[in-house]
Amino acid sequence: MHSFARTHATEVALLAVIAVICTVLSFATANFFSIGNAFDLLNTSSVNIIFAVGLLVVLIAGGIDISFAVAASVVQYGTAIALGWIGGGGWISGLVIAGSIGICLGAVNALLIHRFRIISIVATISTFNIYFGLLMFFTKGVSIYDLPEWLTDRVVLFEHEMADGSWIEITLPVLVMVLCVIATWVLITRTTTGRQLYAFGDNPEGARRFGINIGAMQFIAFGWLGLMAGIGGLVQAHYAQEVVPNALYGRELDVLAAVVLGGARLGGGKGSVLGCVLGVLLIAITQNGLNLMGVSPFAFKMIVGAIILIAITLSNTSIERLLPFATQKGARR
């Protein structure tokens, strides 16, 4: 498996960093290394992982999207209203509605980028402002608390009491997250469309010469992120049991940082689902650990920022450059 380490250097590095942090935290805190805590982490990270795998597809195709988190908020309101019209609905109809609205919002980005040749960061900063502005204008900042019962009821798929008295639970968000992760993995590694997305992100001119439909690539990438944003939005509403217009505002940068940490490249052609999931988990574990250690939440952002820098430096720079004295002997002939 030496070639796995070679071709998946980022993932291996992330696993190593996660292992180190987990070891330190398990000594530093009493509760960290419990299975209950691990499952808590998984439950709370689900929404971010759903967003992250969606964003991963856009990054692979050479784009970037700032608007998906507020788009998810728009989806939450749109879905809540639509569910009211159809008289309640259920998980299936909810996911279909949320996914469809999300795809439409993603398609707006793709249209701006492909049809009007606006670079993706500018296009999505604009739609970010438009979506958020519309949302605040029409909702007047008012949250929705009277959601359908099926949406606010916690769905526990599996629970088990451990010997130490703590509970492990797998909730619905985890199941949805796992399905989204698998679907994205199948799309980008197992389908011809996914490989075309990689190729397009890696060398757009080369892809064009092969006759790959560039417009379709943009719509698929931003549509997929829209779908994930929609699903993630609904799951977040379920998790929070309310819809607050600015609940997801700012989430886009956290997710972007996690995806880039996971080895995706701004510029396209690179990134994996595994790396992406590990990136989100690394940040979640760090925050969780700091929390358990009693560190002030005001210091979280600073420490998380530093960890992102360290991890990215480690995965970009070969060990020889970080340890110059180690190469002196080797370089001399």
Added chain:
Amino acid sequence: MQQLAITGGSEKPLLSLHDINMTFGGVKALKNVSFDVRPGEVHCLAGENGCGKSTLIKIITGVYRPADGASIEYDGETYSHMSPVTAQDRGIQVIWQDLALFPEMSVAENIAFQTVLGRWPKLVDYGRMRKIATDALKRLGITLDVDLPLKEYAIAQRQIVAIARALVGEAKLVFMDEPTASLTQSETDHLLDIVRGLSAAGVAVVFVSHRLAEVLEISSRITVLRDGALVGVYPAAGMTQSRITELMTGKTFDQQVRAKSRDDQPVVLEVKGLSRPGQFDDISLTVRRGETLGITGLLGAGRTELAQTLFGMLQPAAGAITLEGKPVHFSSNRDAIKAGVAYLSEDRLSLGLIQPQSIADNLVISSLGKIVSGGFLSDERKRKLVAGWIADLGVKIGQQGDAISTLSGGNQQRIAIAKWLATDPKLLILDAPTVGVDVGARAGIFDIVAKLAETGLAIILISDEVPEVYFNADRVLHMAQGRIVGSYDPRSVPLSEIEGAVYA
């Protein structure tokens, strides 16, 4: 000009073009061109930049549609124009100069990329991909780890991957656009062997290259274009490089040794025992006022690293550099520029010039101090300085404000030289100044170099093409594996002797 009619070989051509005309915005890019390729032959398409070679290739591969009246006969069928899909389906493949590969994807996927094409999603069959790639590489007699990402391999192997990819499409006709431009001599030899192998297997290859020596070595026939018109089709046997040059440019270039003795001139640069571990070792040399010192050797001999050390971009581990009698230590290239050293980089396009910026801005970038007036940059001074250099070097430009990317390779190179001359250097280092520059423009550049030397500038001319240094330098040093292994005076040594030593 006499046109040879080749009647030998009654074989029916695989591809035969007639009456090809192409106009871009009022400019005739191709005028009544005809062109034919026989099955399994290696055919060279020669001509200066802008003569219509690329346009012709794009017509054959369906990228452009020629004017009405054209006929394209290919493998038993006649078309008025091609489409990219038809061309690929019928076995016409192009290996573009930029290769159009996907560096982050695996070798297998790059080679078998066509298996992931198609409008509707299918599942990817990695096993089949790996088999296709391995088979294609086997046909070329190459083994690569097909699971590694392509970026792990050097340019020579990527070139091979691009060829393997062309073979997967059951190619009958392969176009290679400057395939050897960034290869070393041994890699080039290997590539030419592969081309011979393809030809023997019945694949026709159309070869485009600026390096005339390999054109003569590999091809059986040569079609020469000039200014969008056909000059003629010639058998390679009996052709010489100077004859092709003459046909391509319509001018004669008699290459004569320009070397002179400059022993009476003061020494500008003296280098003693300069070393950088793993790159070059114990280099000693002198360059005098008005002297052009040629340094040649294969790629990887340490020439560029030496040049970058003299320019302060790399620091030597041992040895001394003396400039006009004073010892100097450059901790960065800013120091070197201040001391009067100018360096024209090997990779002009990525390092030397800022492509989207204007001609004027590129030219003054290293000498901004000269165009300051009252503490601010003066447009008037800039305009005058630029106009002066453009006239001196005979650069053909539209407006000073045009982007540098609008100029031809030769004119870009002149702007790059002017940029450094504007800093008033004492020593000018030219590293492979003619890469990507066609034969007519090369002569122009070396005329400029000779003139500059006459004004007293000391010049170091680095090139892996031995004739270039032989004809244009006063002395030639041969570098191999980081050391100077030979020193020659072109007036007393024949070219073949130096070539023999370098390419051995």
